[in-house]
Amino acid sequence: xxxxxxxxxxxxxxxxxxxxxxxxxxxxxxxxxxxxxxxxxxxxxxxxxxxxxxxx
Numbered sequence: 001x002x003x004x005x006x007x008x009x010x011x012x013x014x015x016x017x018x019x020x021x022x023x024x025x026x027x028x029x030x031x032x033x034x035x036x037x038x039x040x041x042x043x044x045x046x047x048x049x050x051x052x053x054x055x056x
Contacts, residue, residue, distance in 0.1 A: 005054055013047040020044045 005013075020040040029037045030045060 003050060003054055005050065010051065010054075010056070013051055017044055017047055017051075022048060 020043070022044050023041060026037050026041045030041065
């Protein structure tokens with residue numbers, strides 16, 4: 001689903017991903033939506049999905 005994100009929002013998401021890269025150790029927990037997953041991991045995955053769906 002494409003969204004209308006601004007260049008500033010894109011930059012903020014990319015910076016967040018650099019500071020909080022996706023950790024594969026949480027893949028199973030994130031897929032099941034069960035477990036003790038740090039909020040940063042959930043946000044990183046959401047931001048990555050948004051960026052993937054909204055290429056420049």
